[in-house]
Amino acid sequence: MKKPLYFFLPVLILIAWEITATFINNAFILPRLESILAVLLNPTATTYTMGTGSLIDNAKASIIRILLGFLLAAVIAIPLGIGMGRSEFVHEFFDSTIQILRPIPPLAWVPLTLAWFKIGITSIVFIIFIGAFFPILLNTIDGVRGIKKTWAEVAMNLGAHERQLMGKVILPGAAPTIWTGLRVGFGVAWMCVIAAEWLPGTTQGLGYLILYAYNFGQINVVVAGMVAIGLIGIGFDVLFKWVEKRWFGWRSLER
Numbered sequence: 575m576k577k578p579l580y581f582f583l584p585v586l587i588l589i590a591w592e593i594t595a596t597f598i599n600n601a602f603i604l605p606r607l608e609s610i611l612a613v614l615l616n617p618t619a620t621t622y623t624m625g626t627g628s629l630i631d632n633a634k635a636s637i638i639r640i641l642l643g644f645l646l647a648a649v650i651a652i653p654l655g656i657g658m659g660r661s662e663f664v665h666e667f668f669d670s671t672i673q674i675l676r677p678i679p680p681l682a683w684v685p686l687t688l689a690w691f692k693i694g695i696t697s698i699v700f701i702i703f704i705g706a707f708f709p710i711l712l713n714t715i716d717g718v719r720g721i722k723k724t725w726a727e728v729a730m731n732l733g734a735h736e737r738q739l740m741g742k743v744i745l746p747g748a749a750p751t752i753w754t755g756l757r758v759g760f761g762v763a764w765m766c767v768i769a770a771e772w773l774p775g776t777t778q779g780l781g782y783l784i785l786y787a788y789n790f791g792q793i794n795v796v797v798a799g800m801v802a803i804g805l806i807g808i809g810f811d812v813l814f815k816w817v818e819k820r821w822f823g824w825r826s827l828e829r
Contacts, residue, residue, distance in 0.1 A: 601793060640702055644759065644760055647702075647707040655715045659714065665715075683700070698776065713752060753821075
């Protein structure tokens with residue numbers, strides 16, 4: 575029963591879209607599904623994108639950028655989160671600054687980013703880094719602090735030192751929550767990469783393609799780019815869910 579319902583609303587939206595587009599008869603306001611599918615079903619073609627590269631080329635550029643920013647955020651946020659979760663001193667030292675910076679939207683950093691890194695991939699990666707960093711950090715802290723004290727006490731009573739405690743108790747116990755932070759952080763980063771590709775000097779990426787296509791009135795390419803963003807985002811989220819189910823399925827047994 576779930577599968578038919580799962581596709582019911584998307585199909586309904588597509589039908590409503592096509593009916594409305596036919597009635598309006600203005601491709602700049604609402605393009606027909608046929609023109610959008612023409613772009614999506616020919617992802618390697620450059621005919622529709624007026625020399626900005628194919629849909630595949632721009633998607634690759636966006637994915638490379640998000641992986642750079644996301645991995646950089648993970649490499650910094652996870653160790654820092656573990657330190658803040660384990661040590662009150664480290665937590666108190668960093669917490670006030672993090673609480674001040676955390677509510678600032680990633681795009682608010684754009685002027686400073688351009689001033690610091692100028693035009694180029696470094697600026698884009700930094701915006702992505704900011705978007706992914708805080709969800710990963712906060713979930714890592716919560717994961718470490720959420721470990722049952724009895725687990726650590728038993729391990730220490732059995733003679734485990736700090737390194738063994740970290741490898742056998744802390745990290746395995748916090749891993750599901752850290753993974754959730756990675757999943758959320760990647761979702762935020764994926765939204766940031768599109769907006770970051772609107773920065774001056776960008777010449778490739780799905781965000782750039784969307785803006786470029788809009789400037790030339792190619793709304794069908796705009797919508798195709800948006801659909802590509804959604805499909806890629808779903809693909810990565812499915813991967814995160816699969817890993818979570820495969821490696822952290824035991825977590826549901828505790829609830």
